[in-house]
Amino acid sequence: MNGRRVLxxxxxxxxxxxxxxxxxxALVSFNESRSLSRITGFSARWYAELFEDDRVxxxxxxxxxxxxxxxLISTVIGTLAAFGLRxxxxxxGLWTVLLSLPLVVPEVVLGVAxxxxxxxxxxxxxxxxxLLAAHVAFSLSFVVVxxxxxxxxxxxxxxxxxxxxxxxPLVAFRTVTLPLVAPAVAAGAAFAFLLSFDxxxxxxxxxxxxxxxxxxxxxxQASKRGVxxxxxxxxxxxxxxxxxxxxxxxxxxSRRARASTFVGAIRDQ
Amino acid sequence: xLPTRRRWLVATGLLAPTGLWLGVFLIAPLALVVQFxxxxxxxxxxRAVLPWTTRAYLTALDPxxxxxxxxxxxxxxxxxxxxxxxxxxxxxxxxxxxGRYRTxxxxxxxxxFWSSYLARIYAWKALLDGDGLxxxxxxxxxxxxxxxxxxxxxxxxxxxxxxxLPFMVLPLYVACERFDHRQVEASYDLGHGRASTFLxxxxxxxxxxxxxxxxxxxxxAAGDFVTPRLLGGVDQSTFGxxxxxxxxxGNNWPLGSAMAVLLLVLxxxxxxxxGRRGEDVL
Numbered sequence: 136m137n138g139r140r141v142l143x144x145x146x147x148x149x150x151x152x153x154x155x156x157x158x159x160x161a162l163v164s165f166n167e168s169r170s171l172s173r174i175t176g177f178s179a180r181w182y183a184e185l186f187e188d189d190r191v192x193x194x195x196x197x198x199x200x201x202x203x204x205x206x207l208i209s210t211v212i213g214t215l216a217a218f219g220l221r222x223x224x225x226x227x228g229l230w231t232v233l234l235s236l237p238l239v240v241p242e243v244v245l246g247v248a249x250x251x252x253x254x255x256x257x258x259x260x261x262x263x264x265x266l267l268a269a270h271v272a273f274s275l276s277f278v279v280v281x282x283x284x285x286x287x288x289x290x291x292x293x294x295x296x297x298x299x300x301x302x303x304p305l306v307a308f309r310t311v312t313l314p315l316v317a318p319a320v321a322a323g324a325a326f327a328f329l330l331s332f333d334x335x336x337x338x339x340x341x342x343x344x345x346x347x348x349x350x351x352x353x354x355x356q357a358s359k360r361g362v363x364x365x366x367x368x369x370x371x372x373x374x375x376x377x378x379x380x381x382x383x384x385x386x387x388x389s390r391r392a393r394a395s396t397f398v399g400a401i402r403d404q
Numbered sequence: 405x406l407p408t409r410r411r412w413l414v415a416t417g418l419l420a421p422t423g424l425w426l427g428v429f430l431i432a433p434l435a436l437v438v439q440f441x442x443x444x445x446x447x448x449x450x451r452a453v454l455p456w457t458t459r460a461y462l463t464a465l466d467p468x469x470x471x472x473x474x475x476x477x478x479x480x481x482x483x484x485x486x487x488x489x490x491x492x493x494x495x496x497x498x499x500x501x502x503g504r505y506r507t508x509x510x511x512x513x514x515x516x517f518w519s520s521y522l523a524r525i526y527a528w529k530a531l532l533d534g535d536g537l538x539x540x541x542x543x544x545x546x547x548x549x550x551x552x553x554x555x556x557x558x559x560x561x562x563x564x565x566x567x568x569l570p571f572m573v574l575p576l577y578v579a580c581e582r583f584d585h586r587q588v589e590a591s592y593d594l595g596h597g598r599a600s601t602f603l604x605x606x607x608x609x610x611x612x613x614x615x616x617x618x619x620x621x622x623x624x625a626a627g628d629f630v631t632p633r634l635l636g637g638v639d640q641s642t643f644g645x646x647x648x649x650x651x652x653x654g655n656n657w658p659l660g661s662a663m664a665v666l667l668l669v670l671x672x673x674x675x676x677x678x679g680r681r682g683e684d685v686l
Contacts, residue, residue, distance in 0.1 A: 138598075139501060146497035149490045150512070153569065156527035157516045159537065163530070171530035172537075212421040219418030224411045230419055233426060238620060239671050240434070241627025243644045244664045247651045248433035251661075256436055268429040275422055284578065329514070333521045335630055336644075340651065353522045354630070362526040370519035377518035381511050 157374055164371040169364055181364040182372075188365055191349070195369070198349040201263065202331040205270035210324040212271075213278030214316070217286050220279075237276045245273060246340040253341065262343030269341055270331040277330065278323035285319030434668070440661035460662035469646070476643040479557075480626040483564040484572075487621045488614065490565070491572035495613075499580035513573050525563055525634050532559050532635075555637035563631040571620035579613020615678055623671055643667055 167176035185191060216234065220227060237245075249269050253259040259268070293315070297307040335350045342351050353366050442456045498509045516524070531538050539549060587609065591601040607614075629644035643663065650660025 142493055142497050143501070145493040149494045149569075152490065152566070153513065153516050156524050156531060156566070157519060159531055160519060160523055160527045163527075171526060172533045172535055212425065215418045216422040219415040222411060222415070224408070224415045226412070227415070230423070233423065233431075237426070237430060239623050239675065240430070241623055241644065241667055241671070243627045243629060243647050244437070244667060245430070245433075247647060247660060247664060248437045249429065250651065251436050251440060251657070252429075252433035256432070268425075271425055272429045275425065279422070329517060333517065335521055336628070350520060350522065353520060357522055357526065357634075362520075362523055366520055366523055367526075370523040373518045373520070374515060378515050381508065381515060384511075 160367050161371045161374070164364065164368040166364065171362070171364070171367065181368040185365040185368045190352070191365060191369070194347050194349045194352045197263070197346060198332060201266055201270065201348060202328045204267055205274055205331040206324045206328040208267075209271045209274040209278050209327045210320060213275045213323060213327075214282050214320055216275075217279050217282035220283055221286050234276055234279050237273045238280075242273070242334075242336040245269065246337040249337070250340040260343060261341050262346035265341040265343070266338055266346075266348065269337050270327075270334065273334075273337065274327035274330050277326045281323040281326060282316060282319045285316050289315055437661045437664050440657050441665045443658045443661075445656050445658050460656075460658035461666075463659050464662040464666060472641050472646060473643060475641075476626055479560055479564060479632065479642065480622050482561045483568065483625040484618050484622045486561060486565045487569050487572040488618065491569060491576050491617065492610075492614075495573050495576035496580050499577055499583075500585065510574075510577060513570055517570060521567070522630075522634075524566065525631060528559070528563055528566065529635060532562075555635070557636070559635040560632045560640065563635040564625045564628060567628070567631060568621045568625055571624070572617040575616040575620065576610065576613045579610040579616075583609045619674065619678065622674065626670070627667065 163171050163174060164181055165177050165179060166174050167178040167180075216230075220230060220234075246269070249265065249272075250261075253261060253265045253268075259265050289312075294307055294311055297311045298304075302310065333350060334348075335354050338348050339351050339354060342348060347355075353362060356363060356366075441460055442458065444455065444457055444459065494513070498506055502509050530536055533539070542549070583606070587605050588601055591605045596604065626642075627644045629642055629648050632640045632642050633645060644667075647660045647663045647667070650656045650663070
C-alpha cells in the first residue's frame with residue numbers, strides 16, 4: 136500500500152533525526168583534535184583520557200549511585216501507589232492530581248523551590264540527600280504512570296483463580312501479580328534511572344561542595360570552554376551500552392518466544 | 405468494617421509513602437516559593453524577608469519582561485507543534501505497523517537519550533555551526549548560510565524539539581495502540597476520504613494522547629533555559645533563564661519566586677483549558 140510506504144518513510148526520517156547527533160558524537164569521539172565540528176584524524180586518546188580523569192570518574196560514580204538510589208526508591212513506592220490507585224475509593228481523583236503535579240512543574244521551578252526549602256526551612260545540606268529528594272520527586276510520577284497502565288490492563292480473574300486454588304494474598308501477589316507487572320516495573324525503573332542520570336537543571340541548584348553530578352559538572356565546564364571530547368566519548372559509551380542491552384533483550388525475548396512455540400509444537404503433537 | 409472504608413484504608417496505605425515524599429519535597433517547597441514571592445529582597449544570607457508585599461509581582465509584570473515572556477511562549481508553542489508533527493507519524497507507524505518489533509522500536513526512540521543531554525546539544529551545535537555538516541551539505545545545493553544556523557530561533561526550536569520528542573511519542577503511542585483501526589475502515593466504507601477520516605475519526609480517537617503529549621512537551625519547553633542559552637543568540641533570555649538569574653548567586657529571590665509562581669499559573673491555565681480529556685493517558 137502506498138500510504139504505508141509514505142508513513143514508513145516519514146518514520147524513518149524521524150529516526151534519522153533522532154540518531155543523527157548521536158552518530159555524529161560517536162564519530163567525533165574518535166577525532167584527533169578537540170573540535171566537535173571538523174574531523175581531522177582518527178585517535179582513541181579521548182577514551183584513554185576519560186579513564187584517567189579522576190574528577191569525571193568521581194562525579195560519574197556519584198551520578199550512578201544517585202540514579203540507582205532514586206530509581207530504587209521511586210520504583211518501590213511508585214509501584215505501591217500504582218496498586219493503590221487500582222480500584223475506586225473516595226479521594227482517588229485528588230491523588231491523581233497530586234501524582235500528575237511533578238509532570239507539570241517546570242524543572243527550574245522545582246529546583247529553586249527545593250533550594251529554598253533545603254537552605255531556609257529544612258536545613259538539609261546541599262548534596263546527595265537534597266539531590267535524592269528532588270530526583271525521586273520528579274521520577275515518581277513516571278513510574279506510577281507506566282505501572283498503573285499495566286495494572287489497569289491486568290486480568291483480575293488470574294488473581295482470583297490463584298486465591299481459589301488456595302494461594303494466600305502474599306503468595307498470590309508474588310507468583311501471579313508480580314510477574315504480570317514486572318515488565319512495567321522494569322520500564323518504570325529504567326525511566327527513573329534515565330531521568331536522574333541526565334538531569335541538569337534541577338540538580339544544578341542542589342549540588343554541594345564535593346558532590347557534583349556528572350551533568351552539572353559538564354554544564355559548568357561547558358559554559359566556559361564547550362563540552363570536552365572526553366564527555367563525548369563517555370556519551371558514546373553510554374549509548375553503545377544501552378543499545379547493546381536493547382539488542383540483547385530482543386535476542387533473548389525472540390529466543391524465548393521461539394522456544395515456547397517449539398514446546399507448544401511438541402505438545403500439540 | 406465497611407468494604408468502602410476498608411478499600412479506602414488499603415489504598416491510602418499504599419499511596420502514603422508517595423504522598424509523604426511529594427508532600428515534603430514538592431508541595432512544601434512550592435508553598436515556600438509562594439511565600440518568597442510576597443517577601444522583600446534581602447541581600448544578606450536571609451535573601452527574602454517578610455513583611456508581605458506585592459512588589460516582586462509588580463516588577464515581574466513590568467513591560468520590560470514582556471518580550472521575554474512572548475519569546476518563551478513562542479518557543480514552547482513551536483516546539484510542541486513540531487513534536488506533534490514528527491511524533492504522530494512515528495507513533496502511528498510503530499503502533500500500526502510495528503508488529504512484533506513494537507517494543508523494540510519504542511525502545512529505539514529512547515536509546516539516544518542515554519547520552520548526555522549536554523553532549524547532544526553540543527552535537528547539534530557542531531552540526532549547525534558555520535563549518536558544520538548541515539551547512540556544508542546545504543552548500544552543495546547552494547542553500548548554505550553565512551555563519552551557519554547556530555544562534556537562530558530555529559536552532560533553539562530544533563534543540564528543544566529534539567530534547568522533548570520522546571515525551572510526545574510515548575503518550576501518542578499509547579493512544580494510537582488503543583485506537584480501534586476498524587473505525588478507519590468503516591469511515592472509508594462510508595465514503596469519507598483520507599483527510600476527512602483523519603480529522604473526524606483518527607484525531608478525536610487519539611486526542612487524549614495528543615493532549616497528554618503536548619502538555620509533557622509544552623511545560624518543560626517553557627521552563628528550559630539550557631537549550632536556548634547554548635543554541636540561541638545574544639538575546640535569548642527566556643522565562644526559565646530569568647528565574648535562574650534571580651536565584652543563581654542569590655540575586656533576587658522574591659522576584660525569581662514571583663516569576664516561578666507566574667509560570668505555575670500559566671501551567672495551571674493550560675491544565676484548566678485541557679479539561680478532563682487527557683487524563684486517562686497521562
